[in-house]
Amino acid sequence: MSVLVLMEPGDASRQMLTLARKFGEPLHAVHMNAVEPFAPDAVAAILQRAADELQASAVLAAGTERGNEVMARLAARSGLPFAANCVAVTPVQPVTVTRLRWGGSLLEDAILHTRRSLITVAPHTVPVEAGPEPTDVDVKRFTSGLDERDLLVRVSGHVAPSNGGVSLTTAKVIVSGGRGVGSKEGFAIIEELAGLLGAAVGCSRAVTSAGWRPHSDQVGQTGTKVAPEVYIACGISGATQHMAGLKGAKRILAINSDPQAPLMLNADYTVSGDLKEIVPAISAEIRKQR
């Protein structure tokens, strides 16, 4: 009996180890870069062979894009269920999990009926804890015997990001606009304030659907999930889909003419009134104090 983990660089995999250790020891690791350039079916094939050889009772990965993708491929080729984005596990049979639904707006308790639990752990939901470290699986004998079909889907090139601005995922401050901004041109005052703060410009789904901003600016469940020090939401009502992208924000400032807007009720700071007056006034105040 053992536990297999799929490791990637970064905190998400460290957080995953906290839940993996609940399944017991020893822990064995396969790394996401076992096949380079990346080929998701090949990584899944290696995991499957390693899990069989180790008689692993559970295979876990971080709930990153690649973590979820490779684990779903492992589940598909093994004919096993797969629970994505878990935040808690009870590892006695039958295994139960708590997992995120609706981008984290709902929690689901579920039973995993299986001989081998396949689980990803939702990033930023479980603390990193000290404990036994996994031992690397020697994957050479698996990589040499890979089936050609498992190398059909493989990264063959890379396109650099198109916008040269501040990235939403790493920005310390985000100035974001919603339907209340009114038009594509209305974003000039949002961009001005963002420029003064060295901030990224974000927006809600209403804005991208209207064609005012590119989808790469969209914050939310189907856009980018963000974690800035300060998130300034201008004229954004705060639909569930938008709030799902804001869970990592340290401080939220909402500017809205409707004091009952969900974002005004779920913010840390609010300013009520017309954003077309308030946003330029904040920019002017910053300039004045410089």
Add this chain to the structure above:
Amino acid sequence: MLTEDARAIDTRHLGFTMSPHEECGVEEAVRLIEANKGDSVVITLGPTEAVEQLRDAMALGIDRAIHLQTDGQEWDGEATASALLDAIRSDEAANGPFDIIFFGNESADSGGFQVGIRVAQALGRPCVTGLKKVTLDGSSVRCEQEVEGGRDVYVVPTPAVLTVKEGLNLPRYPSVPGKMRARNKPVAVSTPPRPAPHLELVSLAVPAGQGRRAESLGSGAAAAPAVVEMLRKAGVL
């Protein structure tokens, strides 16, 4: 609001819409057919009301629909994939293979990240996930997947299964003639049996709030100094 048994969202007073990822998948299919000719089919597994979303897809230009009707109970990812697979296989046996099958990268509600991948595996077709750009080039398809620091490119032969994300395109609004035509387009209905789930939903809960308590910094332009003070305290100015 959850239902009394806490196993579903109470939808009695809600409307339904197609999820953002799937809407982009439908739009991409319509564009590919406009550019290359052929025909397109939309498929879903869901309750009676889901026919509305199938009509919406046909209003955008999809030619016909397959509705795998459920009684509203939860289906897990394996069961959903298996029912879709059966329907796709029998449709292909009658009408020839699909060059591309689009799925949303993950469902907005259950977020399982697996149905498209399972169908692709069973069909023995390549599957590329999380796509923000798709370019058909003869018998292969070039795919761009968003990753940290840009996009990874994959090129796979068709037939292929592609899972897509919002931002792939900007879906059109349905036209009035489009909606009229959609009313007369065919919807094939069947009711597959629901297998016992292997990932079995027990209950749903609303997570505890993050405990944010809004502090008012004032109203109108007069609030600007208080905002700047807050930004300074937060260490971002």
